[in-house]
Amino acid sequence: MASHNHILVVGCGVIGLQTAVCLLEQDSRSSVTIWAEKTKHETTSFGAGASYTPETNLGPLEKTKLWCKRTLNHLKLLSEDSQATGVYFCDGYRFQSEETKTIPADFITFGFENVTHVTQSNDTEKVLENTLYTHAWKYNTACVDMPRYLCYLEDRFYQLGGKHIIKRKVTLNNLVSAPFNIIVNCTGLGARELFNDKEMIPIRGQTIKMHIPGAKEQFYKAKEKNGDVTYVYPRGNGIFVLGGTFQPEEHDTTVNQETAKSILERCARMVPQLNFNAQVLDHWVGLRPHRKTGVRLEFETIQGKLFLHHYGHSGSGVTLSYGSSLEAAQMINKKSKL
Numbered sequence: 546m547a548s549h550n551h552i553l554v555v556g557c558g559v560i561g562l563q564t565a566v567c568l569l570e571q572d573s574r575s576s577v578t579i580w581a582e583k584t585k586h587e588t589t590s591f592g593a594g595a596s597y598t599p600e601t602n603l604g605p606l607e608k609t610k611l612w613c614k615r616t617l618n619h620l621k622l623l624s625e626d627s628q629a630t631g632v633y634f635c636d637g638y639r640f641q642s643e644e645t646k647t648i649p650a651d652f653i654t655f656g657f658e659n660v661t662h663v664t665q666s667n668d669t670e671k672v673l674e675n676t677l678y679t680h681a682w683k684y685n686t687a688c689v690d691m692p693r694y695l696c697y698l699e700d701r702f703y704q705l706g707g708k709h710i711i712k713r714k715v716t717l718n719n720l721v722s723a724p725f726n727i728i729v730n731c732t733g734l735g736a737r738e739l740f741n742d743k744e745m746i747p748i749r750g751q752t753i754k755m756h757i758p759g760a761k762e763q764f765y766k767a768k769e770k771n772g773d774v775t776y777v778y779p780r781g782n783g784i785f786v787l788g789g790t791f792q793p794e795e796h797d798t799t800v801n802q803e804t805a806k807s808i809l810e811r812c813a814r815m816v817p818q819l820n821f822n823a824q825v826l827d828h829w830v831g832l833r834p835h836r837k838t839g840v841r842l843e844f845e846t847i848q849g850k851l852f853l854h855h856y857g858h859s860g861s862g863v864t865l866s867y868g869s870s871l872e873a874a875q876m877i878n879k880k881s882k883l
């Protein structure tokens with residue numbers, strides 16, 4: 546292995562950008578270039594909610610826990626300069642159905658701290674008033690304004706000496722013959738076609754962007770059997786992302802007006818004290834890059850070229866981004882020293 550790596554990262558969503566930044570932070574002598582068919586507002590990452598949402602079904606649980614924890618600690622540091630990074634911490638409320646009175650399992654698994662049970666008797670913020678719910682769980686979590694966060698990562702990439710971000714759709718043949726000694730594959734759902742990974746499936750999500758004056762918390766109601774998931778996530782500066790849907794194997798990226806209407810109705814039922822009559826700023830549909838057996842982070846040699854695969858972060862790409870990217874960079878660093 547060459548002592549100074551010439552690395553190509555393919556993909557410029559949150560995973561590609563974060564991996565490129567971690568590679569440069571780990572070894573400033575590396576030369577790192579990014580190629581991507583889509584950048585910034587064209588990526589899935591741009592439209593993500595994006596709240597810190599650890600999930601248990603993303604691969605080996607111990608790895609997921611470590612990656613989430615590292616990301617959370619990193620986001621805490623970045624939240625010290627929210628205006629520049631787009632990372633905020635806010636209070637959140639998770640509503641549950643009447644039958645489920647126990648603390649959500651993922652809060653325990655991922656060690657959420659200072660979780661409070663909100664019932665009719667201690668509902669000082671009146672979040673239960675005029676809703677269908679008799680209780681909720683209050684917590685504190687990270688929310689990321691993705692348009693700003695992607696800009697922050699891109700700036701950081703160049704500050705650290707990153708070479709170029711080039712817009713280009715690639716084939717496997719292009720990559721095998723490209724003049725780099727390591728290729729890091731951060732193509733998300735694109736890996737299905739590029740590397741023939743049939744475990745990759747889209748999980749469709751539709752959202753609405755809206756300005757809601759006076760609001761600052763996040764609100765969430767867990768997934769329902771029909772795939773509806775209802776949430777109101779702040780992006781800072783009074784902008785909110787309202788969701789949504791969770792539709793496995795759905796590829797359609799056009800906005801469905803019926804779904805948009807249902808999202809607004811569900812959010813208004815969940816948080817009646819907020820004003821959802823404001824002007825809609827944007828409708829959006831994205832496909833979560835879900836991998837049935839979890840995130841793929843492993844080396845593969847194809848026609849003599851070394852690849853590190855790093856994709857399949859499903860509906861938690863932001864939540865896992867720093868932790869799994871740090872590990873990707875450490876794996877390359879370790880290999881370089883062999």
Ligand SMILES: Cc1cc2nc3c(=O)[nH]c(=O)nc-3n(C[C@H](O)[C@H](O)[C@H](O)COP(=O)(O)OP(=O)(O)OC[C@H]3O[C@@H](n4cnc5c(N)ncnc54)[C@H](O)[C@@H]3O)c2cc1C
Binds near residue numbers: 788
């Ligand atoms: C509605 C919705 C809400 C979400 N909310 C949250 C949330 O609250 N919290 C959270 O943690 N996550 C959330 N997510 C998930 C998150 O958005 C994804 O996990 C994350 O964006 C994946 O990042 P990525 O970089 O792997 O993929 P992408 O952002 O899709 O980037 C993939 C990159 O690979 C490039 N590429 C692919 N194929 C090729 C090719 N052949 N040649 C060149 N380039 C290629 C693309 O052009 C792109 O640049 C949400 C997703 C959706 C859809």
